[in-house]
Amino acid sequence: MTATVFIMPCLRRKMSTEMMKDIYDLTKTELGERLTDMGERPYRAKQIFSWLHERGASSFDDMTDISKDLRKRLKEEFIFGGLFLDTVQISKLDGTRKYLFAMEDKALIEGVRMKYRDWSTACISSQAGCAMGCRFCASTISGLDRDMTAGEMAQEIYLMERDAGNNISNVVIMGSGEPLLNYDNLMRFIDIITDPDGKGISQRNITVSTCGIVPGIRRLAEENRNGGHLQINLAISLHAPNDEKRKKIMPVAEKYGMDELMDAARFYYEKTHRRLTFEYALMAGENDSEEDARELAGRLKGLNALVNLIPVNPVRESGFRRPERENCVSFKNKLENFGINGSIRRELGSDIDGACGQLRMRKGKKS
Numbered sequence: 402m403t404a405t406v407f408i409m410p411c412l413r414r415k416m417s418t419e420m421m422k423d424i425y426d427l428t429k430t431e432l433g434e435r436l437t438d439m440g441e442r443p444y445r446a447k448q449i450f451s452w453l454h455e456r457g458a459s460s461f462d463d464m465t466d467i468s469k470d471l472r473k474r475l476k477e478e479f480i481f482g483g484l485f486l487d488t489v490q491i492s493k494l495d496g497t498r499k500y501l502f503a504m505e506d507k508a509l510i511e512g513v514r515m516k517y518r519d520w521s522t523a524c525i526s527s528q529a530g531c532a533m534g535c536r537f538c539a540s541t542i543s544g545l546d547r548d549m550t551a552g553e554m555a556q557e558i559y560l561m562e563r564d565a566g567n568n569i570s571n572v573v574i575m576g577s578g579e580p581l582l583n584y585d586n587l588m589r590f591i592d593i594i595t596d597p598d599g600k601g602i603s604q605r606n607i608t609v610s611t612c613g614i615v616p617g618i619r620r621l622a623e624e625n626r627n628g629g630h631l632q633i634n635l636a637i638s639l640h641a642p643n644d645e646k647r648k649k650i651m652p653v654a655e656k657y658g659m660d661e662l663m664d665a666a667r668f669y670y671e672k673t674h675r676r677l678t679f680e681y682a683l684m685a686g687e688n689d690s691e692e693d694a695r696e697l698a699g700r701l702k703g704l705n706a707l708v709n710l711i712p713v714n715p716v717r718e719s720g721f722r723r724p725e726r727e728n729c730v731s732f733k734n735k736l737e738n739f740g741i742n743g744s745i746r747r748e749l750g751s752d753i754d755g756a757c758g759q760l761r762m763r764k765g766k767k768s
């Protein structure tokens with residue numbers, strides 16, 4: 402059922418290049434400053450930024466409107482990309498592509514490209530591994546390797562586009578890692594991929610998913626870009642209607658209780674006026690009863706919220722079971738009867754290593 406293509410092993414570069422900065426990591430302004438330091442005209446920054454983030458250059462040599470001399474000096478100053486495609490699995494059912502990427506230090510991360518009609522959504526990782534310990538998640542089993550840089554995060558999108566066409570219009574930061582614990586790189590990434598001289602993705606087409614890092618949500622609510630609040634979408638992983646149940650599956654709940662989390666969510670909504678999404682992984686017998694639906698609805702009352710119901714992915718180590726389809730529908734209907742909008746996430750790529758982190762685990766977390 403599955404097409405698996407092994408692309409290439411992780412490439413290692415010479416020791417001499419390892420301390421150099423990845424050019425993908427620079428914002429357009431920073432690139433301009435570096436070029437000025439190199440004695441170049443500022444307009445070159447726009448040209449080079451566009452080659453990197455819009456025109457899909459695969460090396461400095463692709464930048465044919467840049468002089469050979471400058472290309473040579475760029476090679477001496479910068480690494481061209483620190484992320485490499487290792488493996489891609491292609492679903493025979495719906496064309497979903499699951500990627501395993503390797504970074505310069507051989508840390509592995511995953512991404513998924515989902516196709517909807519004539520556009521695609523990239524689900525990307527923000528950290529290699531994860532320290533948060535959610536019990537139903539394969540990405541956290543080996544803990545956190547390291548934060549990803551903004552350039553590595555952007556390259557997840559560009560390598561997917563190089564593999565399967567240039568039509569990624571939406572980005573969800575919902576792969577491995579807790580993005581709000583990699584905050585500065587996250588913001589830099591958003592600045593880079595929304596730059597109109599680069600990929601130019603609308604903020605409204607970007608979703609950041611958090612397991613509930615309260616200070617991060619508050620900080621995000623206060624962010625100011627070009628005189629206004631951020632317009633990205635925020636998805637909060639709740640997965641339980643109360644602290645008692647949440648603590649059993651999400652260690653983060655020990656630190657940030659439900660009341661505090663809901664206050665932060667409300668604060669985000671008041672500042673940005675963006676509708677909030679709450680992720681709720683349905684686990685048979687754990688959090689899918691009528692009482693759970695009632696309590697959850699009570700929690701979310703008054704918030705402009707959508708509950709995204711996700712039948713839990715069967716990860717061997719977690720022991721959780723997904724409810725039957727009819728029970729998922731019934732839970733959604735109950736929520737709606739209590740006045741809260743719900744949707745059941747469409748399953749894509751169910752014939753490939755579906756749950757986030759499984760492909761990485763199978764391959765070994767470092768190559």
Ligand code: SF4
Binds near residue numbers: 532533534539577
């Ligand atoms: S669900 Fe997200 S936050 Fe929780 S362990 Fe997995 S990757 Fe980390």
